[in-house]
Amino acid sequence: MDNPFLVDVTRGPLVESRHRGSVSVVDADGSTVLSIGDVDRRVFPRSAVKALQALPLLERGIADKYGLTDEEIALACASHSGEPDHVRVAASMLAKAGRDAGCLECGTHWPMGEAANRALAAEGGTPNALHNNCSGKHAGFICLACGTGEDPKGYVGVSHPVQRMVRESLEDITGACHTMERSGIDGCSIPTYAIPLPSLAFGFAKFGAGAHLRAETKAAAERIRKAVAAHPFMVAGTGRFDTRLMDILKERAFVKVGAEGVYCASFPELGYGVALKADDGNARAAEAMMGALVLRFLPLNDQERSAVEALARPVFKNWNGLEVGRIQLSPLLLG
Amino acid sequence: MDNPFLVDVTRGPLVESRHRGSVSVVDADGSTVLSIGDVDRRVFPRSAVKALQALPLLERGIADKYGLTDEEIALACASHSGEPDHVRVAASMLAKAGRDAGCLECGTHWPMGEAANRALAAEGGTPNALHNNCSGKHAGFICLACGTGEDPKGYVGVSHPVQRMVRESLEDITGACHTMERSGIDGCSIPTYAIPLPSLAFGFAKFGAGAHLRAETKAAAERIRKAVAAHPFMVAGTGRFDTRLMDILKERAFVKVGAEGVYCASFPELGYGVALKADDGNARAAEAMMGALVLRFLPLNDQERSAVEALARPVFKNWNGLEVGRIQLSPLLLG
Numbered sequence: 273m274d275n276p277f278l279v280d281v282t283r284g285p286l287v288e289s290r291h292r293g294s295v296s297v298v299d300a301d302g303s304t305v306l307s308i309g310d311v312d313r314r315v316f317p318r319s320a321v322k323a324l325q326a327l328p329l330l331e332r333g334i335a336d337k338y339g340l341t342d343e344e345i346a347l348a349c350a351s352h353s354g355e356p357d358h359v360r361v362a363a364s365m366l367a368k369a370g371r372d373a374g375c376l377e378c379g380t381h382w383p384m385g386e387a388a389n390r391a392l393a394a395e396g397g398t399p400n401a402l403h404n405n406c407s408g409k410h411a412g413f414i415c416l417a418c419g420t421g422e423d424p425k426g427y428v429g430v431s432h433p434v435q436r437m438v439r440e441s442l443e444d445i446t447g448a449c450h451t452m453e454r455s456g457i458d459g460c461s462i463p464t465y466a467i468p469l470p471s472l473a474f475g476f477a478k479f480g481a482g483a484h485l486r487a488e489t490k491a492a493a494e495r496i497r498k499a500v501a502a503h504p505f506m507v508a509g510t511g512r513f514d515t516r517l518m519d520i521l522k523e524r525a526f527v528k529v530g531a532e533g534v535y536c537a538s539f540p541e542l543g544y545g546v547a548l549k550a551d552d553g554n555a556r557a558a559e560a561m562m563g564a565l566v567l568r569f570l571p572l573n574d575q576e577r578s579a580v581e582a583l584a585r586p587v588f589k590n591w592n593g594l595e596v597g598r599i600q601l602s603p604l605l606l607g
Numbered sequence: 608m609d610n611p612f613l614v615d616v617t618r619g620p621l622v623e624s625r626h627r628g629s630v631s632v633v634d635a636d637g638s639t640v641l642s643i644g645d646v647d648r649r650v651f652p653r654s655a656v657k658a659l660q661a662l663p664l665l666e667r668g669i670a671d672k673y674g675l676t677d678e679e680i681a682l683a684c685a686s687h688s689g690e691p692d693h694v695r696v697a698a699s700m701l702a703k704a705g706r707d708a709g710c711l712e713c714g715t716h717w718p719m720g721e722a723a724n725r726a727l728a729a730e731g732g733t734p735n736a737l738h739n740n741c742s743g744k745h746a747g748f749i750c751l752a753c754g755t756g757e758d759p760k761g762y763v764g765v766s767h768p769v770q771r772m773v774r775e776s777l778e779d780i781t782g783a784c785h786t787m788e789r790s791g792i793d794g795c796s797i798p799t800y801a802i803p804l805p806s807l808a809f810g811f812a813k814f815g816a817g818a819h820l821r822a823e824t825k826a827a828a829e830r831i832r833k834a835v836a837a838h839p840f841m842v843a844g845t846g847r848f849d850t851r852l853m854d855i856l857k858e859r860a861f862v863k864v865g866a867e868g869v870y871c872a873s874f875p876e877l878g879y880g881v882a883l884k885a886d887d888g889n890a891r892a893a894e895a896m897m898g899a900l901v902l903r904f905l906p907l908n909d910q911e912r913s914a915v916e917a918l919a920r921p922v923f924k925n926w927n928g929l930e931v932g933r934i935q936l937s938p939l940l941l942g
Contacts, residue, residue, distance in 0.1 A: 274609060281867075281888065284791030286801050288651055289867050289888030292627075316623055379926025382725070390717070393725035404926060456619030456932070459925045466621050532616075532624050552887035553616065553624030590794045591714025591739060597791070 275309035279550070279557040280600040281588075288597065291557030293533070295548040295605070296469035297565065300481035302447075304470065305544055306565075308604050314466035315549045316456055320530030322409050323349040323496050324445055324475060328437040329412045330492035334419030338368040342499035346506035347408030349496060351529060353509025354383025354392075354403040361506065362402045365411035369418040376401035377428045378410045378460040385509050406460035408506070413438075413462075428461040435463060445489070446475035459531060469547040472536055477545030480526060480538025497526050497540070513559045513583060517566065520579045525566060533558040539570055556599070560584055564605035610644035613899075614885070614892040615935040616923075623932065626892030628868070630883040630940070631804035632900065635816035637782075639805065640879055641900075643939050649801035650884045651791055655865030657744050658684040658831050659780055659810060663772040664747045665827030669754030673703040680834035681841035682743030686864060688844025689718025689727075689738040696841065697737045700746035704753040711736035712763045713745045713795040720844045741795035743841070748773075748797075763796040770798060780824070781810035794866060804882040807871055812880030815861060815873025832861050832875070848894045848918060852901065855914045860901060868893040874904055891934070895919055899940035 279291040294309030326348040329335050335345060344365045352358040366372050382399045383389045392399060401407055410427075413434050417424035420433065427434040430452070439450050448471035458464040477483075480497065482490045500507050504518035507528065514527050526538040533550030535558045546565055550557035563584025566572075572580060588597040614626040629644030661683040664670050670680060679700045687693040701707050718724045719740045727734060736742055745762075748769045752759035755768065762769040765787070774785050783806035793799040812818075815832065817825040835842050839853035842863065849862050861873040868885030870893045881900055885892035898919025901907075907915060923932040 283651055283799070283867075284789075286649065286651070286789060286791065288791070289886065291887050314621065316618055316621070377927070379928075381926050382721070386717070390725065390728035393728040394731065396729065454619075454621060456621065456623070457925060457929055459931070461925060461927045461929060464618070532618075550887075551624065552626050552885075552889055552892070554887055554889060557887070590792060590796060591716050592712070592796045593714075594792055594796060596794070 273310040275551050276602065276604055278308070278602045278605055279560045281556070281597060282600060283597040287600070291550050291552060291554055293548060293550040293557060293561055294469060295546070295561065295565070296473040297544055297546050297569070298470050298473035298477050300477040300483035300543040300545070302474050307470070311469045314454055314468055315472070315534060315547075316464045316466045316532065317472055317536065317547070318458060318464055318530035318532060318534050319351045319406070320528050320534045320536040320547070321442060321472070322351070323500070323526065323528055324442055324479065325409065325438045326412055326496055327441040327445070327489060327492050329416045330495055331441070331488045332416070332420060334416055335495070337419050338415055340365065340368065340415070343503050343506055345496060345499035346503040348412030349500055349528065350408040350507040351405045352408060352506065353385030353388055353512065354399070354405065355385050355388040355509050358408065358506065358509065359402045362407040362411045365408065365415060369415045371414050371418065371424065373400050373402050375414050375424055376404070376407060376410050377426075378404040378406045380404060387510065404460065410460065430455070430463045439463070439465070442475070445478055445485070446471040469549065472547035473545040475545060476536050476538045476547065477543060480540040480545060481543040483543065497523060497538070500526060513562075517563075517580070517583055520576055521566070521570070524570060527562060529555065529558065535559070535562040537562060537565070542569060544569060560599045560601060561605060564601045568605065568607045608645040610886050611937065611939055613643070613937045613940055614895045616891070616932055617935060618932040622935070626885050626887060626889055628883060628885040628892060628896055629804060630881070630896065630900070631808040632879055632881050632904070633805050633808035633812050635812040635818035635878040635880070637809050642805070646804045649789055649803055650807070650869060651799045651801045651867065652807055652871065652882070653793060653799055653865035653867060653869050654686045654741070655863050655869045655871040655882070656777060656807070657686070658835070658861065658863055659777055659814065660744065660773045661747055661831055662776040662780070662824060662827045664751045665830055666776070666823045667751070667755060669751055670830070672754050673750055675700065675703065675750070677834035678838050678841055680831060681838040683747030684831060684835055684863065685743040685842040686740045687743060687841065688720030688723055688847060689734070689740060690720050690723040690844050693743065693841065693844065694737045697742040697746045700743065700750060704750045706749050706753065706759065708735055708737050710749050710759055711739070711742060711745050713739040713741045715739060722845065739795065745795065765790070765798045774798070774800070777810070780813055780820070781806040804884065807882035808880040810880060811871050811873045811882065812878060815875040815880060816878040818878065832858060832873070835861060848897070852915070852918055855911055856901070856905070859905060862897060864890065864893065870894070870897040872897060872900070877904060879904060895934045895936060896940060899936045903940065903942045
């Protein structure tokens with residue numbers, strides 16, 4: 273099955289590049305709301321499931337045990353830009369578990385945020401693992417290990433208790449088997465498991481609506497959503513799509529990007545979960561697709577609509593600020 | 608017509624993302640050597656035609672008039688990384704025409720090369736138009752204007768004599784009409800004209816083989832090819848595909864990337880020209896496609912083959928250096 277064209281990028285009067293993809297929107301009872309393209313093909317959710325990977329930290333009372341703040345809980349779900357506040361909060365999480373950056377096993381890269389990258393270079397600094405966009409998630413993993421009496425060493429490994437707890441949570445909420453035969457290694461070295469988009473969407477529908485969840489999972493999901501809605505900067509960073517969208521919509525939309533064109537969302541007031549992938553892995557396409565679905569499903573006032581339109585249909589300008597192209601959204605997305 | 612899958616990106620045992628595209632390989636007589644996908648669809652060549660855009664500078668004797676060096680001629684064809692040597696050579700070109708960076712109309716951006724970007728930030732600098740990846744091309748345009756007695760002011764405009772000369776050269780060598788109705792504005796503010804891939808490939812076949820060209824164009828093409836082969840660093844930069852490939856193959860392959868997944872090449876010993884586009888505009892796909900075509904068409908010794916394989920089929924590693932995925936090339940490309 274060929275996935276349809278969903279996002280076109282124009283230049284002048286012509287379409288310059290085209291993105292295909294697949295989309296699944298499911299409600300908290302598991303009924304299909306929208307299905308586009310081949311949704312049976314398994315997709316690595318990558319960082320789009322960080323909020324689900326953070327569930328055990330709260331379900332097991334570890335966030336309370338260490339007195340994690342809302343900022344810290346939000347950062348545990350983040351693919352952050354490595355800005356100073358992200359680094360500070362990741363270090364604070366580790367300190368609460370009596371650990372430091374030396375325990376992080378995510379690897380090191382320069383800050384994903386361009387300004388943060390240059391600021392670090394300008395002060396003569398070099399990056400450490402706290403600047404890794406996954407450092408908040410990993411700090412959460414280390415808290416989870418320490419809080420449950422496990423040695424955090426090797427926590428990224430598939431057989432470490434942390435990754436076993438994380439996999440159980442993912443299987444539980446999505447209803448999909450997470451098998452080694454369909455696993456890969458993520459950018460930050462933890463396992464990632466390929467599952468179908470409707471399972472991912474179903475997980476995020478339950479995550480948003482709080483339905484069909486055990487009491488501790490429901491409470492954990494609600495706390496994560498509220499923490500992220502209160503601190504959307506923490507999950508991404510300056511100018512980023514997730515931060516900008518949740519700045520506009522607060523608790524009405526939980527959205528999270530993943531690498532290779534994956535996006536997941538919960539629209540709690542509708543009880544919908546969303547999972548999508550751009551075939552080619554392109555982030556601009558995945559963002560436009562997610563923006564289109566927000567425009568389609570969520571009731572918005574004029575101001576909100578205009579702000580979301582700017583995210584869903586960005587105008588591309590060149591180095592002199594001249595408009596050179598636009599994003600065109602398929603009617604399949606907009607309904 | 609649906610373009611076929613040409614490049615797959617794997618993660619663990621699965622395909623994570625897929626790229627479709629189209630390819631045209633044409634010989635200097637205009638005969639089709641290879642055609643994949645919908646090659647009738649018009650494509651903006653973007654920066655992939657910078658070498659053709661530089662032809663008037665040499666055809667009209669301006670490069671000689673100003674004593675441009677091979678490094679400078681190579682930079683006139685560049686999408687460079689903004690490294691100090693690129694900036695130095697662009698400034699030198701302008702000085703030879705009695706001008707300076709204030710005349711550049713390409714706009715300003717931070718160096719495309721990550722190390723150059725951070726080095727500039729570390730020294731407390733800010734970028735100017737010389738750091739723009741197109742500054743060499745624009746310095747060439749300014750030389751062309753000054754050398755032909757034109758005021759360079761407004762040289763990016765479609766009706767300026769510089770852009771008229773450039774368009775004539777493009778039409779002449781590709782044989783395709785370059786119309787305003789099918790034009791857009793490029794990242795550096797000059798016009799870009801959408802034409803079919805076989806026309807682009809034909810232009811690069813003639814550019815490489817020197818066939819069916821007027822004497823001054825043949826000489827200009829040869830000088831550009833030799834200049835770039837002698838200074839492949841100038842057309843791209845540290846670690847970049849074009850620089851690495853031409854470091855390996857020298858004059859045996861002229862290759863040039865364009866934005867949005869376009870690539871053009873000449874294989875002079877075969878008389879072939881190549882033009883390709885990844886549908887989605889992704890550079891990793893376009894690079895892999897070009898690498899595959901080099902492997903397919905050019906006779907390579909073991910050392911060359913192994914070096915080109917590393918470019919065509921890169922192994923993706925994560926922040927801890929673990930292999931997480933690979934590029935798979937379609938048999939349609941490899942033959």
